[in-house]
Amino acid sequence: MKVAELTIERLVQYRRLLETLKEEGYRVVSSQQIGDLLGIKASQVRKDLSYFGEIGKRGVGYHVGRLRDHIAEILASPKIWRIALAGVGNMGTALLSNPAFHTKKIRFEALFDADQRKIGRDISGIHCWNYTDIPSVMAYRGIEILILAVPAKAAQSCVDLAISSGVLRGVLALTQGPLVVPDEIFVVRVDIMAELEKLLFFLKQPISTGSVVP
Amino acid sequence: MKVAELTIERLVQYRRLLETLKEEGYRVVSSQQIGDLLGIKASQVRKDLSYFGEIGKRGVGYHVGRLRDHIAEILASPKIWRIALAGVGNMGTALLSNPAFHTKKIRFEALFDADQRKIGRDISGIHCWNYTDIPSVMAYRGIEILILAVPAKAAQSCVDLAISSGVLRGVLALTQGPLVVPDEIFVVRVDIMAELEKLLFFLKQPISTGSVVP
Numbered sequence: 001m002k003v004a005e006l007t008i009e010r011l012v013q014y015r016r017l018l019e020t021l022k023e024e025g026y027r028v029v030s031s032q033q034i035g036d037l038l039g040i041k042a043s044q045v046r047k048d049l050s051y052f053g054e055i056g057k058r059g060v061g062y063h064v065g066r067l068r069d070h071i072a073e074i075l076a077s078p079k080i081w082r083i084a085l086a087g088v089g090n091m092g093t094a095l096l097s098n099p100a101f102h103t104k105k106i107r108f109e110a111l112f113d114a115d116q117r118k119i120g121r122d123i124s125g126i127h128c129w130n131y132t133d134i135p136s137v138m139a140y141r142g143i144e145i146l147i148l149a150v151p152a153k154a155a156q157s158c159v160d161l162a163i164s165s166g167v168l169r170g171v172l173a174l175t176q177g178p179l180v181v182p183d184e185i186f187v188v189r190v191d192i193m194a195e196l197e198k199l200l201f202f203l204k205q206p207i208s209t210g211s212v213v214p
Numbered sequence: 215m216k217v218a219e220l221t222i223e224r225l226v227q228y229r230r231l232l233e234t235l236k237e238e239g240y241r242v243v244s245s246q247q248i249g250d251l252l253g254i255k256a257s258q259v260r261k262d263l264s265y266f267g268e269i270g271k272r273g274v275g276y277h278v279g280r281l282r283d284h285i286a287e288i289l290a291s292p293k294i295w296r297i298a299l300a301g302v303g304n305m306g307t308a309l310l311s312n313p314a315f316h317t318k319k320i321r322f323e324a325l326f327d328a329d330q331r332k333i334g335r336d337i338s339g340i341h342c343w344n345y346t347d348i349p350s351v352m353a354y355r356g357i358e359i360l361i362l363a364v365p366a367k368a369a370q371s372c373v374d375l376a377i378s379s380g381v382l383r384g385v386l387a388l389t390q391g392p393l394v395v396p397d398e399i400f401v402v403r404v405d406i407m408a409e410l411e412k413l414l415f416f417l418k419q420p421i422s423t424g425s426v427v428p
Contacts (some may be wrong), residue, residue, distance in 0.1 A: 009408060091308035103407075187253060192388070193312070197226045
């Protein structure tokens with residue numbers, strides 16, 4: 001089953017919302033309610049969910065627990081992913097301390113930094129290595145995913161080191177600037193400044209019709 | 215001119231890349247090169263740029279400086295946007311210290327936190343207020359944009375306070391969980407964990423064709 005990138009993003013949002021709703025005691029939810037809470041059109045919600053075989057009952061909606069389980073299954077990991085984080089500055093530390101990253105799907109196996117005050121220490125219970133050790137540590141521990149939270153200038157060299165480990169499969173890049181990787185490596189980028197520029201662009205439109213950008 | 219959300223994201227990427235290329239002394243660049251560096255198809259690059267009247271010369275490409283100026287003009291701000299940051303933890307501090315945020319387009323006017331050790335102090339040269347002061351400070355300073363870097367549980371109450379200022383127009387939310395805002399407020403979300411889940415989803419596909427996800 002081929003799922004478009006944007007659909008996955010929405011599935012993750014649906015699942016998170018459904019978990020919140022379940023915790024708060026809701027048993028059913030309509031596509032309209034899901035849409036309103038996430039800033040997505042109700043018709044898009046229905047389209048997404050029907051694609052996975054979930055049809056809400058007219059006037060009733062979807063069963064919160066069942067829908068959550070179904071989406072969780074689609075998103076389920078076949079294994080625990082081993083992850084390394086390069087860059088233990090403010091951004092890296094923010095990720096390590098974010099409760100959302102304490103999930104059974106992933107395990108932080110190693111941290112990398114260039115700062116002598118961090119190298120050799122355990123930070124949030126994870127050992128921090130010199131970034132020059134990226135190839136050997138990643139290879140030895142079978143770390144397939146690298147999260148990049150280093151300054152823009154160090155991003156490419158860290159990725160090159162990770163590629164040379166021979167086990168890298170995916171990169172989550174929180175850095176600006178172009179990254180060059182072989183075709184078989186997946187890169188997902190998060191560029192917060194670009195998102196802010198997007199917001200500014202929408203706000204400068206002469207006719208501010210107003211809308212929620214999901 | 216109505217520009218789709220994804221196009222804007224790409225325009226921001228093009229402009230940043232062109233700036234890098236110009237600094238490095240490049241005078242011309244092809245759509246293929248732009249595409250390769252950003253993980254976008256060359257045909258998409260040509261389509262995007264031709265939409266704004268830029269036609270590359272076959273076998274030559276685009277003039278780096280001229281193209282950058284043109285895109286910068288499209289993205290240009292009509293004014294300096296006044297911005298507040300709620301949440302001066304690791305994530306908030308990472309943004310304040312990110313060189314990309316030191317741009318003429320925006321000016322951080324106020325910080326907000328609930329931590330008594332931060333309230334009343336200047337952090338990175340900007341005054342930090344108690345989050346309960348959000349309505350009065352935003353209204354007094356005409357702050358139209360709020361960046362949310364608070365824990366998920368505090369996000370909605372901070373947004374509600376900002377809405378009550380009467381001047382809020384847009385929110386950049388770095389927090390998880392649903393946010394409810396009136397229709398006329400723009401919300402752009404950055405959910406790093408959701409992006410990581412997207413990466414994991416791509417990696418678990420049985421046929422790992424490999425691809426760069428821009």
